[in-house]
Amino acid sequence: PDADEVCNNRDDDCDTGIDEGVLVTYYADQDVDTFGDDATTTLACTRPQGxxxxxxxxxxxxxxxxxNADEVCDQQDQDCDTLVDEGALLTFYGDPDGDGYGAFTDPTKACEAPEGYVSNASDCDSTDATINPQGVEVCGDGIDQNCNGRDLSCDVTDNDGDGFTPLDGDCDDDDATVYPGASELCDGQDNDCDGRTDEALNPPEGGEPCANGxxxxxRQxxxxxxxxxxxxxxxxxRPQVEICNGLDDDCDGTTDELPGTGEPCVVGVGxxxxxxxxA
Incomplete structure (x- = not known):
């Protein structure tokens, strides 16, 4: 009667109960991803197949x-935290004139660009397809075709043809991708002439959430x-040595993949x- 009950399908402590308090809960794992369904369980001394x-x-x-799965933007909850697409949604902007440039006043969150939406918000007139950051500026017509906030003066030269002159704030008049208000590119240059490099593509101003590992x-x-x-x-x-703790210690996408775990064993003598x- 003083014996400790162990999981062996016997009544070790002579109380008419077998394996009471020592049975292990196992969860049905039909997809073999090392995580089981909480709704389908069994009590056993050793892990049953499946x-x-x-x-x-x-x-x-x-x-x-x-x-342990990585969340991706597909309207499903990959990591089983009851949230869908958290940190994976992208921002898109309405482009009613179809010129490839959106209006910042019409944003939406989605996994992919809905019809009529684009990933930038650079258009200063979303009703005219000839007016956008790549529009050809006509000097002296009173219209801001390239969305730099002003009309092009007819008295100065625009060497790179981007609609901006040095007087308009073009910080590199030999590069058509560089001018005030240009979309910042990941190219190590100050495309929008604000004195900063690649800033819209780096936190805190830009950058969608992601994860590595x-x-x-x-890590987020x-x-x-x-x-x-x-x-x-x-x-x-840094990966660690895999141990039996319900975690993916060696960071290979599999949890507790140790040979022989859950099998009966004996310790001590007499x-x-x-x-x-x-374990």
Whole structure:
């Protein structure tokens, strides 16, 4: 009667109960992503085939959906936190004149650009397709064709033909991608002539949320202009040795993938001998 109950399908403590208090809960894992369905469980001494010791899977028919998955913009909850597309939605702007430039007064959030929307908000007249940051400026007509906030003077030369002269604030009149109000490109230049480089592509002014790494190495960041390309600025953590703790310690996308875990084992000798499960 003084014996400790161990999980072995026997009544070790002579109380007529078998394995009471020592059975392990396992969760059905049909998609074999190491996370099981909380609604389908079983109690056992060792892990049954098709079950996982870790629950929390909100779609056990899709191995790409589990608490360790990366959230992507597709109107689904990949990481099982009850939120859909969190941190993955992009901002688009209405483009009623179809010139490829949107109006900042008409934003919307979506995974992909809805019809009639674009990813920029650079248009100063969304009803006229000839007026946008790439519009050809006509000097002295009183119309701001290129959205720089003023009409082009007929008394100065515009070397690169971008509709801006040095008098208008063009900080590089030999480069048509550089002028006041231009869209900032990830090119190491000050395209909009505001004295800063690539600022609209880096936090805090710009950059959509993103993540790098898996498991315990996963880190949150934002998309930024790095080395001439748009990349996630998050630095993943360092992988650790995989142990049986319900976490992806070695950051390979799989949890507790240790050989022999959950199998019966014995420790001690004589009266001190005890049975348990490998972990």
């Amino acid at each position: 079950f996982s010791p870790t629950g929390g899977d909100c779609d056990d028919g899709d191995s790409g959906i589990n608490p 898996r498991g315990i190495c996963r 960041g934002v998309l930024a202009c790095l080395d001439g390309a748009i990349r996630c600025d998050a630095q993943p953590g 009266a001190c001998q005890r049975q348990g499960l490998t």
